[in-house]
Amino acid sequence: MSHHRDGVKETVELVWWRQKPVWIMVLLGFSAGVPLLLIFSSLSLWLREAGVSKADVTYFSWAALGFSFKFVWAPLVDKLPLPLLSALMGRRRSWLLLAQLGVIAAICLMALTDPRQHLQMMAIAAVLLGFSAATQDVVIDAFRIESADARLQALLSSTYIAGYRIGMIAAGAGALYLAQFFGSTSDVYHYDAWRNTYLCMAAVMGVGVLTTLLIAEPESGRSPYHYPTADYLRFFFGFAFSLCAFVTVLFLLPSSPQWFAGSMQYLLGFVYGAVCFVLAAGAALLVFRLLAGLGFVNVRLVSESYTQPINDFIKRYGSLAIWVLLLIGFYRVSDIILGVIANVFYQDMGYSKDQIASVTKIFGVIMTIVGSFFGGFLTLKLGVMRVLMLGAVLVSLTNLMFMWLAGVEADIVALTVVIAADNLSGGLAVAAFVAWLSSLTNISFTATQYAVFSSIMTLFPKLLGGYSGTVVETVGYGNFFLIASLLGMPVVILIAFLSRKLRLAD
Numbered sequence: 276m277s278h279h280r281d282g283v284k285e286t287v288e289l290v291w292w293r294q295k296p297v298w299i300m301v302l303l304g305f306s307a308g309v310p311l312l313l314i315f316s317s318l319s320l321w322l323r324e325a326g327v328s329k330a331d332v333t334y335f336s337w338a339a340l341g342f343s344f345k346f347v348w349a350p351l352v353d354k355l356p357l358p359l360l361s362a363l364m365g366r367r368r369s370w371l372l373l374a375q376l377g378v379i380a381a382i383c384l385m386a387l388t389d390p391r392q393h394l395q396m397m398a399i400a401a402v403l404l405g406f407s408a409a410t411q412d413v414v415i416d417a418f419r420i421e422s423a424d425a426r427l428q429a430l431l432s433s434t435y436i437a438g439y440r441i442g443m444i445a446a447g448a449g450a451l452y453l454a455q456f457f458g459s460t461s462d463v464y465h466y467d468a469w470r471n472t473y474l475c476m477a478a479v480m481g482v483g484v485l486t487t488l489l490i491a492e493p494e495s496g497r498s499p500y501h502y503p504t505a506d507y508l509r510f511f512f513g514f515a516f517s518l519c520a521f522v523t524v525l526f527l528l529p530s531s532p533q534w535f536a537g538s539m540q541y542l543l544g545f546v547y548g549a550v551c552f553v554l555a556a557g558a559a560l561l562v563f564r565l566l567a568g569l570g571f572v573n574v575r576l577v578s579e580s581y582t583q584p585i586n587d588f589i590k591r592y593g594s595l596a597i598w599v600l601l602l603i604g605f606y607r608v609s610d611i612i613l614g615v616i617a618n619v620f621y622q623d624m625g626y627s628k629d630q631i632a633s634v635t636k637i638f639g640v641i642m643t644i645v646g647s648f649f650g651g652f653l654t655l656k657l658g659v660m661r662v663l664m665l666g667a668v669l670v671s672l673t674n675l676m677f678m679w680l681a682g683v684e685a686d687i688v689a690l691t692v693v694i695a696a697d698n699l700s701g702g703l704a705v706a707a708f709v710a711w712l713s714s715l716t717n718i719s720f721t722a723t724q725y726a727v728f729s730s731i732m733t734l735f736p737k738l739l740g741g742y743s744g745t746v747v748e749t750v751g752y753g754n755f756f757l758i759a760s761l762l763g764m765p766v767v768i769l770i771a772f773l774s775r776k777l778r779l780a781d
Contacts (some may be wrong), residue, residue, distance in 0.1 A: 296422045299490055300431050301438035303371075305414045305481025308442025310378050310408035313476055314401050317450040319593055321629075322397075323622060324464045325390045331419065332619060332744060335401060342733050345409040351514060352413050353513070355442050365492030367421070371414040375483045377407030382480070386473035389466040396412030402556055411483075416725045420713055421493040430707035433651030440640040441583040442645070445479050448636030451628045460628070506573045510580070512570040513563055521559035525551060584723040588715070595776055599715070602733045602769050604662070609763035610670050611736035613631065614741040614754065620677075620752060625685035634687065636752040646702025651710070653703070659711045660774040664706025667770055671763030673697040674756055679721030681752040708732075 312318075316333070322332045352370050360369035381404035388399045397552045419431050450472050458469030566572045574760075589596050621631045654662045673696045680693050713730070716724045747755050 304438025305442040308439035320514035346727040374411035448632035642698035645700035650703035650706030662707035669700035676762035
């Protein structure tokens with residue numbers, strides 16, 4: 276135990292601003308933070324100004340489900356060399372550059388699409404942005420874990436979150452200010468204003484591209500590829516064929532039957548959609564297994580990419596593995612569900628775009644950064660599970676403050692108080708959570724295991740969040756915020772259970 280304390284003390288005494296990985300994480304975090312709000316809050320205001328319904332606006336949050344399924348293609352990122360680029364730049368940097376160029380292309384496609392005229396094309400562009408941004412996240416997470424030893428991970432997660440939140444300021448507040456400056460308001464919609472705004476956001480991604488070109492490949496990222504190029508290509512095409520099977524089955528299945536009506540229509544529609552998704556995923560898995568059985572895909576490569584990372588995790592945690600995954604899957608449910616509808620809520624309450632940008636995006640993100648650094652240093656001193664518990668309790672309690680905000684007239688002071696409390700607690704919780712997720716990974720399977728964890732982290736909250744607009748239209752904002760807060764209570768119980776079990780296991 277004394278050795279552990281010495282390690283913590285040594286970490287605390289590190290002069291963090293002299294650590295090169297810290298500043299790299301700030302810049303890469305910025306690059307990762309820009310795309311997210313261009314799918315969520317900024318896009319939601321664009322769609323609302325264009326006359327899209329509240330329910331359809333929140334359905335657009337599903338465009339970011341790529342973040343929740345990135346574990347499916349994370350092994351490709353981990354194992355597949357890119358022609359020319361991998362030889363020139365290394366495994367991590369080559370994929371990072373490709374993902375960033377994909378993000379820029381998707382943002383430009385969104386900019387060139389007017390949702391009033393081509394809502395489906397906007398949805399496709401948003402999905403492409405989610406896919407590219409999620410791929411970027413896979414590489415950055417692996418880069419972060421491989422760039423420094425375990426002693427710096429809590430600090431790196433805090434600085435990464437700081438950069439991430441600064442990127443969110445650019446894509447959140449920055450986008451709103453630009454749209455207002457270019458002439459689009461809630462009363463008078465101008466597509467050109469939002470087009471110019473999103474083109475500016477595409478240019479901002481140049482920060483990430485420049486960082487990728489200047490940084491060095493981490494040592495563990497330089498490991499050679501062990502299979503012939505043909506094996507990697509067949510692996511890629513096997514994945515592509517499986518994806519085609521998934522999409523084909525999903526589109527061939529009929530939409531929700533008409534007998535899904537009445538008070539149960541949303542629940543039954545959700546269940547039906549989940550069944551369709553499972554059937555499509557089953558078809559994709561069947562195609563991939565068939566290709567592996569026929570020898571088209573190298574079975575050993577598949578095992579190293581998918582089976583071994585999962586088996587490693589189960590072997591290390593045994594019977595506790597399912598409880599660890601449950602905590603990962605539900606820790607942020609209360610926070611994410613509320614975030615999907617937040618911008619629409621502020622607008623409905625009568626706050627202007629400038630007020631939303633200044634208070635919730637700039638001031639709020641600064642509070643999140645403060646909370647994330649506070650959470651990072653608390654994790655070093657108190658341990659990750661204690662700070663996880665503190666974060667879960669605070670997030671649930673601060674969600675109740677939104678009930679009060681929904682019951683008062685638009686007041687900038689009231690909004691500022693609620694945002695300060697909510698973002699401080701959220702930043703603290705996420706910093707501890709990222710540090711905990713990083714500690715769960717095995718360095719031999721960094722990209723795949725962390726992608727699985729971070730995918731599970733957002734899958735259920737985002738699926739539920741897509742229905743937040745429908746729920747608000749049914750029960751009102753006050754009851755919605757109460758439900759969001761209560762969803763955090765089982766998480767507190769789960770942390771208490773796991774904290775004791777993991778301590779006993781050690």
